[in-house]
Amino acid sequence: RRRGDYETAEEHYKRALEIYEQVVPDSLSVADTLTNLGVLARHRGDFEMAEAYHKQALEICERRVPDSLNVADTLTNLGVLAGNRGDLETAEAYYKRALVIREQLAPNSLEMVLILTNLAHLACQHKDWRTAQTYLQRAIQITETQRQTIRDPETRTLFAQRYSDPYALMTLTYLATNQPRQALETIERARARALTELIAEREWRVAPDVPPALQQRQQQLHARRTYAYRQLAKADKRTPPQEVARWQQELQEVAALQRALNADLRRASPRYAQLRFPPPLSAQTILRSLDEGTLLVSFIVDEAGVWLLTATRQQVRAHRLNISVRDLRHQVRRYCDLLARPTRTASPQLVQRGRALYRALLQPAERELRTAKRLLMVPDEALHTLPFGALVVGTSSGGRPTYLVERWAVHQVPSVGTYRQVRAVPRERRGGYALLAVGDPRYVPAGTEVAQLRSELAERGLNLEPLLATREEVRAIARLYGTNSKVLLGTQATVRAVVREAPNAQVLHLACHGVLDIKDPLSSALALTAVDGDDGLLRAYQVLGELRLQAELVVLGACETGLGEARRSEGVVGLSWAFLSAGSRSVVVSLWKVDDKATRQLLVGFHRAWRGGRSKDEALREAQLALVRSEAYSHPYYWAGFVLMGDYR
Numbered sequence: 001r002r003r004g005d006y007e008t009a010e011e012h013y014k015r016a017l018e019i020y021e022q023v024v025p026d027s028l029s030v031a032d033t034l035t036n037l038g039v040l041a042r043h044r045g046d047f048e049m050a051e052a053y054h055k056q057a058l059e060i061c062e063r064r065v066p067d068s069l070n071v072a073d074t075l076t077n078l079g080v081l082a083g084n085r086g087d088l089e090t091a092e093a094y095y096k097r098a099l100v101i102r103e104q105l106a107p108n109s110l111e112m113v114l115i116l117t118n119l120a121h122l123a124c125q126h127k128d129w130r131t132a133q134t135y136l137q138r139a140i141q142i143t144e145t146q147r148q149t150i151r152d153p154e155t156r157t158l159f160a161q162r163y164s165d166p167y168a169l170m171t172l173t174y175l176a177t178n179q180p181r182q183a184l185e186t187i188e189r190a191r192a193r194a195l196t197e198l199i200a201e202r203e204w205r206v207a208p209d210v211p212p213a214l215q216q217r218q219q220q221l222h223a224r225r226t227y228a229y230r231q232l233a234k235a236d237k238r239t240p241p242q243e244v245a246r247w248q249q250e251l252q253e254v255a256a257l258q259r260a261l262n263a264d265l266r267r268a269s270p271r272y273a274q275l276r277f278p279p280p281l282s283a284q285t286i287l288r289s290l291d292e293g294t295l296l297v298s299f300i301v302d303e304a305g306v307w308l309l310t311a312t313r314q315q316v317r318a319h320r321l322n323i324s325v326r327d328l329r330h331q332v333r334r335y336c337d338l339l340a341r342p343t344r345t346a347s348p349q350l351v352q353r354g355r356a357l358y359r360a361l362l363q364p365a366e367r368e369l370r371t372a373k374r375l376l377m378v379p380d381e382a383l384h385t386l387p388f389g390a391l392v393v394g395t396s397s398g399g400r401p402t403y404l405v406e407r408w409a410v411h412q413v414p415s416v417g418t419y420r421q422v423r424a425v426p427r428e429r430r431g432g433y434a435l436l437a438v439g440d441p442r443y444v445p446a447g448t449e450v451a452q453l454r455s456e457l458a459e460r461g462l463n464l465e466p467l468l469a470t471r472e473e474v475r476a477i478a479r480l481y482g483t484n485s486k487v488l489l490g491t492q493a494t495v496r497a498v499v500r501e502a503p504n505a506q507v508l509h510l511a512c513h514g515v516l517d518i519k520d521p522l523s524s525a526l527a528l529t530a531v532d533g534d535d536g537l538l539r540a541y542q543v544l545g546e547l548r549l550q551a552e553l554v555v556l557g558a559c560e561t562g563l564g565e566a567r568r569s570e571g572v573v574g575l576s577w578a579f580l581s582a583g584s585r586s587v588v589v590s591l592w593k594v595d596d597k598a599t600r601q602l603l604v605g606f607h608r609a610w611r612g613g614r615s616k617d618e619a620l621r622e623a624q625l626a627l628v629r630s631e632a633y634s635h636p637y638y639w640a641g642f643v644l645m646g647d648y649r
Contacts, residue, residue: 068236181283293373354392390640409617436505439474469596470511549583
C-alpha cells in the first residue's frame with residue numbers, strides 16, 4: 001500500500017480477511033483488515049464500499065473493546081468519509097464521538113491532531129473562524145510537543161507531512177479574517193518547526209557537543225513515553241480508571257522531565273538549542289528584523305490558494321494571488337525549462353512567460369514594491385526553484401525585457417528565523433584568513449569504495465567531470481583578497497582540509513560539483529577530492545555537525561547547490577541552509593550548472609564589488625547586470641541562477 005499499488009494491496013487484504021474470519025471471527029484482526037480495505041476503497045473513490053467496511057469494523061470494535069482507541073480511530077475514518085461525501089453534520093458527529101474517547105484515554109496523542117484539524121476544516125466551511133482557531137491552537141500545541149518524541153526518520157517524515165495541516169489551516173483562517181500579522185507569525189512558526197525536523201532526523205550527528213549523559217536521558221524519556229502510549233492504546237471502558245490514570249500520570253511526568261532536559265540541553269549546547277528549539281517569533285519581532293528599505297516578500301502556497309504577504313518595519317499586507325497551485329507549478333516549471341536553454345537573446349516565449357509570472361506573483365504588491373530598495377524573498381513549494389531576479393517586470397518598445405534584478409537587489413531566506421540567526425553572527429574577528437578558496441578537486445576514483453560511489457552518482461546523472469576552469473576563477477578571486485588568502489586546488493581540496501581550515505576563514509569560496517539528495521536533504525554534498533578512507537563528499541549534516549564557522553560569506557560555485565529539497569514549509573534545505581546554520585552570515589548558491597566563463601566573470605565581479613564596499617545584494621546585482629548588458633551572456637541562463645541567501649549587508 002505504501003508503494004501505491006492499491007490493487008495488489010486490496011487482493012492481499014481480502015485474502016487475509018478470509019483467513020481471519022475462519023480462524024478468529026469477530027476479532028480485532030478482522031476489524032483491522034476491514035479498516036484497511038475501507039481506506040483503500042476511499043482512495044479509489046468508492047465511498048459507499050468504504051463506509052460499509054468501516055461500519056463493520058466499528059461494530060466489531062464496539063463489541064470487543066468498547067470506548068477504546070480502536071473505536072475512536074474507526075469513528076474518525078467514518079468522519080473523513082462523511083466529509084468526502086459532503087455530509088458535514090454527520091462528519092462532525094463522528095469526530096466529536098472520537099474526540100470524547102481520545103480526551104479520556106490519550107488527550108495529547110497524535111491522532112488528536114487529525115480529529116481537531118478535521119473539526120477545524122468543518123468549522124471553516126461554515127465560516128466559523130473562531131471555533132476553527134480554537135481547535136487548531138490545540139492541534140498545533142500537540143503537534144509541537146509530539147515532534148520532539150519521534151525518533152525514526154521515516155516515521156517523523158510521514159508525521160510531518162500528515163500533521164503539517166494545522167499550521168496551513170490556521171494561517172488561512174487568519175488570512176480569511178484579514179489578520180495578516182497573525183498569518184505571518186503562523187507561517188513562520190511552521191517554517192521554523194519544519195526546519196528543525198531535519199535536525200531531529202540526525203539529532204546527535206549535528207550536535208556532537210551534546211554530552212552523552214544528556215543523549216541517554218533523551219533516549220530513556222522516549223522509551224518511557226512510547227511504552228505509556230502503548231498501554232493506553234490497549235485501554236477501553238472496561239479498563240480500571242486507576243490504571244488509565246496511572247499511565248496518564250506517567251506521560252505528565254515524562255513531559256515535565258522533557259522540559260527539564262530541554263533546559264539542560266540549552267545550557268550545554270546553545271548552538272544545538274538554537275537549531276532544535278527555535279523560539280516562535282511575534283509579528284513585532286519579525287518586523288523589527290527588517291531594515292529600512294527592505295520589503296519582506298513571503299509566499300504561501302496551499303491547495304486552497306496562493307497568497308503573498310509583504311512586510312516592512314511598519315506594516316504587513318496580504319494579497320490573494322489569482323493563480324492556482326497547479327498553474328503555478330506548471331508556469332514555474334515551463335519558465336525554468338526556458339531559462340535552462342540559452343539563446344543569443346531572450347526568446348519572445350521566455351519574455352512572455354517571465355512577464356506573466358511577475359504579474360501573477362508580484363504585481364499585486366506594486367504599491368509596496370514602489371518604495372522598496374531591496375527584496376527579501378521567502379519562497380514556498382515550487383517557488384524555491386524560481387530565480388526571482390529573472391522575472392520580467394516590463395519590456396522596451398523594441399521588445400527588450402527589463403528583469404526584476406534591474407529594479408531591485410534581491411536576497412532570500414528559508415525563514416525569518418534563519419534571517420535573524422545569521423544576522424546575529426559576530427562580524428568582528430581577529431586572525432585567520434581573509435579568504436579560503438577551493439577549486440578544481442581531483443575527480444579520480446581513489447579505491448574500490450570510492451569508485452563504486454562515483455559509479456552510483458553517474459547512474460543518477462551526475463558525472464564528476466574535471467573543473468579545470470575553476471583554477472583561474474579561484475586564483476583571480478584570491479588576488480582580490482591579497483596575501484592573507486589560502487587556496488586549495490587539486491589534491492589539496494579534500495574534505496579534511498576544508499573542515500580543518502574553514503573555521504579560520506572570513507570568506508569561503510568553494511568551486512566544485514554539488515550532489516543533491518532529494519530523499520535525504522542533509523545528505524546533499526559538495527564533491528571534493530577523494531582520498532583513501534574518504535569518498536570526498538562534504539555532506540550537509542557534516543557541515544552542521546563539524547564546522548564551527550564565523551564567516552561573513554560562503555560562496556558555493558557548484559552545480560545546483562541551492563536547491564536541496566523544497567518540501568512544503570521547509571524552504572531550501574540543502575547545503576545552503578547547512579552553511580547558514582553552521583555560522584555563515586550569507587551564502588551565494590547556484591540553482592543550475594552554468595557556463596564556466598560566465599561563472600568566473602560573475603563571481604569575480606561579485607567579489608570585486610563587495611570588496612569595493614557594496615553590500616552583498618548590490619554586489620551580486622552589479623555582477624549580474626554586467627552580464628545582462630553584455631553581448632555574450634545577456635540570457636538569464638548565465639546569471640539568474642546565482643542567489644544570495646541570508647544577510648544582504
